[in-house]
Amino acid sequence: MTTLTAANPIYGGRSAPMAPARPSAPGGSGLTGADAWRIIRQRLVMIIILWVLSIGATIGGTILWAKYYPTYRAEALIWVESIDPIDITRPLARESHIQEDVVTRMLQDQAMLVTSATVLIKAIEDPKLRATQWWREAQEKAARKGDDEVELLRDILTSTPIRDTNYIQVTASWRNAEDVKEIVNAVVRRYESTIHELQRGSMKEQADSIDKELQAAQKRYEALIRQKEEFRRSQEFSARSGQEVDERVMTLTALETELEMETTQREAQYDALRGARAEDLPITEDIQALLDADASLIQLEARVQELDQILASARERYGANHRTIKDLEANRAAAVERLISETNTKALRFKTQQLEMVRRMALEARDQLMSIRQTKKEAMDAQKDREAKLNDYERIEEKAKLEDAQVKQLTERKNQLELAANQRKTVRIEIRQEARTPKRMSAPKFELVIPAGCILGLAASIGLAFLLDMTDKSVRTPRDVLRQQIPVLGTIPTTEDDEIEIERPETAVLDAPHSIVAEAFKNLRANLFFSAPAEQQSTILVTSPSGGNGKTTVASNLAIAIALTGRRVLLIDANFRRAGLPRIFSGMRADGLSNILIGQGHLDDYVTASSVPGLDLVSAGPIPPNPAELLGSSYLRDMLLEARARYDQIILDGPPVLLVSDAIVLSGAVDGVILVCQYRATSRGALQRSQSQLDAVNANIYGAVLNRVESRAGGYFRKNYREFYQYSEPDEDAADRPKLDAAGAVAAATQVPGEDSAASLGMEAGEGGVSIAQQATADSELGLGEDATAATGSDALDREIASLGADLESGANLSGDSELGLSLDEPGDEDKPGDEPNPAR
Template sequence: MTQFSRNTKTDFLNSEVPSQQSSDAPRRNPLLSIWMHRWIVLGTMAIVVAAAIIHLYRAERIYQATARLTVERSGPRVVANDPSELMGQAQNFLNTQCEVLKSRKIFLAIAEDKNIQAMKTFEGRSDAIVGYLKGTVNAAAGKRDDIIAVSVKSPVPSDAAYLANAIVAAYKADLETQKKSSIRLIIDFFGKEKREVEKKLAAARGKKIEMQTKHGDLALGGQRSSPLQERVSRLWGALTEVQLEIINAQAAYDSSRTIASDPQKIRQLLDSRTFKSENADLRRQMREMQQRFAMVGKTYLPNFPELGVMQQSIKQLEQELQVEDKRVFDAYVVELESILVQKKNNAAQLQALLDLARSEALAQHSVASQFEIIASECQSLEKYDSDLASRIRELSPLSDEAMVNVNIVEDARASDAGQVEPNVATTMNFAIIGGLFMGALLAVGRDFLDQRLRSAEEIKQATGLPVLGVIPHIAGALTPAQRAQTLHIDSMSDVAEGYRTVRTAVYFGVPAGTAKTLLITSPSPGEGKSTLASNLAIAMAQAGNRILLLDADFRKPTQQKVWEIDRSIGLSNVLAGNQTLDEAIRPTAVPGLDVLPCGPIPANPSEILNSQMFADVLAEVAQRYDHVLLDSPPVMPVTDARILAASADATLLAVRAEKTQRKAAIFARDVLRSVGARLLGVVVNDVPRRKGLYGYYYSDAQLYRYGYGAQMRPRTAATDGVAVGSTNGAGNGNGSTAVAASVVAPTLTSSKSAKATTLKA
């Protein structure tokens, strides 16, 4: 039998190899978590898909009708710097027209249509037609052509087609109205100026005729000219040119003033090469955002969050562009006004010089000179009148022409309107992908929140203690007493081999003679500490040792039920002085194993266990037996286990696979260390018998057979690692020695001490 010497607690602790520090919990593979909880993933996906199907069934069907048109820039030259000419040079002309088609002005125009107001689409919301159109109308130019597609969405296909055609018609009418009003304003201005010139010309001709009548012998010719007369003639010519420039500048200025309150006309004016550098960056950002919005809109549903963000960005860019357009337009108007003022100042100066020259000519020359001056004035006025008449003739035909030529390529038809919402393919794809993603998150989250210790590796990393052995789940409907005596009842089972493995780890894990008293406890109730204590006691007794199983659980004693011992006599009677040790200790059916039951439960368990009387009893039984195994209460509920751990030579911590919480195991380890307990390691109880993904699991495939001839019997891969006699049924049949290679045991002190712990039969 194995011999151990009783050393002091201080010597024992000094010989202890420092335990490894607990590290963070091992990271569980998310893919394994998803696989372990695959039914959660599939169930979540099924719920999301079902919700999507219900949504598709109950959602309102939306149809889209599209009208297609081409818009050509005519850009006729009316006057210098005319807005029509600038519009004809626009690089972003089509994008501008698309914005016009979606403008509030067009929507207001068609909202007055009685047919539209009576549509089924606007039932109950006839006052919100413009708002509805703002959200359902889209106009976009083709990427490979110049065709603009105007699309309208509506629950009624015929309504969608009618609205699309109405928008195109309103847009075309608006362009014609803009052109006619602009050209007519310029023609009226030229006509008014022509009437004033005609009055001046009539007066000058009257003077000329009067002088010709009064001075019949007045001869006209170059021979009567003089330098002063030539100067007057040149001044008249210069004044005429300046007056024409004033007319052009005034026309451009007045034309620009008329569109000052219309942002669409301002954009058409500025959308040209002349002004493109002013807001090129904003327009480029606008185009990119619109193109991206169009692409995302084809892929995602209208309520996709990114679409809302992009709409806000487009709206903000539109506001910035309008502010920038207004600023550039105001600068342009100021420039026109400055040019007009400058021209008028030049005209005033020329008029002053002309008046001075005429005064000098009248004062210095004869009637002939005066006649030449009047004749020159008539000639200038006639030329001016002729120029005005020519300009009016050029503009008159343009009043009936459009600045922009609109050609309808294809009308919207109800028969061509296709369903766009809800999009079955997109919705189902989102439902499947979203359901899988949500299910995966739930699976990983559930696994992350699950703080149960599942595997030996997790237990080792969480507690920082070695795993001395794993005990598989005891199958079958057995009583607690049968489970606690599994090693005695069924010594050839894999469960029995698990307890032998723990016995071997204990013998090889401590120096010789330093573990006479061995405490067995657990973090919480129900984790198999009492079952471990009784079976480990049987295993040690079967190895030829004299073992005492002491039930120190004064809270909920178990061993007296396991061994069917009278509970009226036990440890509490000995400590109270009512019984002797010999009277309280009871033999068992297992050779070499005695049991000291708890006895009557005292009122003050902690005080009794912390008394000198208990220390004396423990010292006495340690001298009588090779080993004393103490079955104690769990660590967390009461302090009894801490008191016992401080008195025992070594402590085993029992945890239950897939039940013990991580925090409970760490807490138990810390409080036991705080009282100076020597923790040999952890024993994992009730390991499931299945192929697992997290750690040690048992299955029939882990068994192998050993023995001779008919005596061959099943056995686990883990051996007991000790030589025992054939009489107790625990050996391998030939008395040889083996070492448990599958157990993570504490560090051996040396090869000599390992050999010294070989057990005798």
């Protein structure tokens, strides 16, 4: 058994906080099945009313539609035998196999042609169509609105190919049965005639186009023939002339090779002799031959030989030493010397001539080689020119052949097209079924329109319900609070739905202890006790995002509920601007907290005892000019230390978080904060901003209280009200049990304040106190018991959601809307002395 002991004060200021684990936000923000079922149940009456109205509107509208604007539909069937384009190369042939996509595409082309302006313009000229009522109204619309009769006719016509067939279905829909028949038949007839005209016109256009191409091709062919003949006359292209040119090039090439060799040889000789002197050159055979053939040298040699003969004869006659011999020898020596001198002179001249001849021969060989090369180049140019001209001639001849072939081809195509144009049809069109006067309306179809209207009406009604729910950004369910990762400590129902009349909701726990509202506050008390250790919740600030959310009612009932357990409770009115406790508890002193905070006295000087045993009160006191500065002074900490020493629980009824800064200052001085949210009044955005501001100062948020919850269909407490009071009634089959004296229970609770809390909770004071087991049972029935108490842990949160979803209707009411409102409550909504709401107002 858990013992709830009085909290020992921690001197020096606020007790060390140990924030409870915030519950994780519900997984996902999407709309769940439970959310959808809740929305439908909550707005079931609206859905049914709108659905009934939509059914009535559907039936009435359908009847009026059938009476004043019925729709009749007439249809005709057109059969297309072969819509593939004719092959003009085989005009009498039919394709044995046509691709399915080609057939489908061509059928669609024909269907488009039925509703084309070409056909419809001719159709409106039909006398039978002009005699219809539709035509008269079309003329009136054209005159009044400027509409086109062709477009008006197209609006009521449809032309579609029938799948897997060669049929085209032509339909018209209008409110006159006889008119639709005439309209369809007129369009079909004009379509058939248009097809025949288009076929003949198409053939004629093709024939004209081919004739133009043929004439142009003939002109080009004739021009090429003339160019070919002129070229032939101006150029010689015989085989002999071409062979002569080739042979001449070959001869010149061979001669060039020989001259190159000879030139190389002569240049080598010249290079060998160019650096030598004539006198240093040896006497070659050629020079020797020249010397031997020289006449002067021959004469000199003959003179020497003659002198030799004379000298020999003289020696025989005169002897060797004869004077004549001496003279002859001298003459002979002179002749020999002259011969040698002349020979040397001649040899030198011949050597010089030989050097000049070698140089001249090398130059002549080089000149001859250059000349041969030039001649060869001219011959090769002539050969290339002949080949180029021959290629030009061949190109002209090839073009002429191509143009001739094109002329023949175009001539053949023209003849074939003329043959095809003479046929009756290229595409066979037959009207297999003319339109008949329809006997039944095509619209409206009662068997379709009325069920569809009912279904759409139901869907629209449900959709409107969902839209209204999704656009509502107020806090409506515990899930809206859990999305901010704030535990839900309790949900307080509105007193207007309670079977027990509660005149003063601010003291419902004391005045109506057996009501479901009182049980909700007791459940809040139990959840608070188990949300954190006792030493970490001795000082509690009760606040709300904005004014008018019922925080004073929650604070007073919570203080009374805790006091009834035997604990010593101090309830302090910390709302200097809109103090609310004096109108709840009569006899409170005018001086109070503000006097303590300016040092005019101590806590004992301003405490007022209430009629509830164990509950003392401190009023807000006179209105100070600077409330936030007073609350931030050291006097507040000293007062709280003093209160901790005397009381087990200190509850401060503070101002709204978003309107003034007092609540932010107070949150830093207490152990924890309880946020009060009013059902459908507090926005999710305001709750989020309140949490953000409290988190910014490291305030410990125990959880939130959802106040003034209505017992509506699909909402909280609808079923729980009935089950709670059924459970509270005595069991007729059970044996009578004695009742505990209420006065004794009160005395026991007040005399043993520090005993085991379970014993304190076991017998509550008041009229017929409810045991902890009964309270737990009631809490379980409300869906707000132990599972909600353990909302600080993720496992407990899962159990709470599972319990709410499986056992109670309230569990299906976790809202799926995850968006947060962004607007603050209006300044005029702050707490007013006369407007502090009870859970029902």
